[in-house]
Amino acid sequence: MANMVQVTNMLNYDNEIGTSQKPPKLLSFVDYSNWKDRFDHFVSFTDTSLWIPILEGYTHPTYTWMGNDDVPKSVSALTTKENFLFDREKKAMANISMSLPKEIYHSFKQFKTSQQLWEALQKWCEGSLDVKKRRKELLKKQFLVFKHFQNESLDDLATRFYHLLSELSSASVVYETKEINDKFLEALPCKAPFLG
Structure with missing residues (x-):
């Protein structure tokens, strides 16, 4: 029984703080400011370049086809640089999404980029x-x-x-x-x- 309590406490701690492999969880909107600091530390530890799409935004590359200028490029058609930017955006989006428990995530599923999701969370939790x-x-x-x-x-x-x-x-x-x-x-x- 004592071992089970220790395991539960360790899992709760890992969820709150995160690990080198997974971001910290936003356990409630009330804890947003603490989570935001922990998430910043997590990204700084794992890959600081993830802040670029979160803070500056990401637009998927397009090409022109039959007079339409906004046809999204398939992932296989991306250049090396475009693929790097695409990969960085997907990792940033995944890290923020994985930080949100299902009770919170369902309210933010409509946001398609890491910047949109980050700003929506910030507005929701910090307010006007x-x-x-x-x-x-x-x-x-x-x-x-x-x-x-x-x-x-x-x-x-x-x-x-x-x-x-x-x-x-x-x-x-x-x-x-x-x-x-x-x-x-x-x-x-x-x-x-x-x-x-």
Whole structure:
């Protein structure tokens, strides 16, 4: 039984962080900013050239036939350079797609290039400027009212606090070290709960 728990924990960790062979999973939209950082690290580790189609876009080569200028070239007709660009786009698209669990992926199947998919995810998860502004305000309020929950261990309190700090940082909300320390000390319970 203990071995099964260890295997499950290891699989969950691999899904969240990724491995050298597979990208990290976007487990929920709420975790998007953390996933985006992990995905960046994964691509930087595996092949930085995958950022080119994601950020700059990809257009499949075409040729003219019977007056039609937009006939897509078959893969076998691609030049060496075109084939390299095609391959890079397919790998970029696969890595982003494999990062999405089926509960999320079905909402994004209509996007056909890595750039379209990346931008749609970004817009969906980060929202418009108005949504970003509201998120910042919400995070600031959470920081202001942060406190210890009844029966919460000190480890859980610290984990929750550092997660909030991470969210604030990803939303470009910065507090001075003194403010952070004061807030954490203020949140500590009067009596120390059990550890763990």
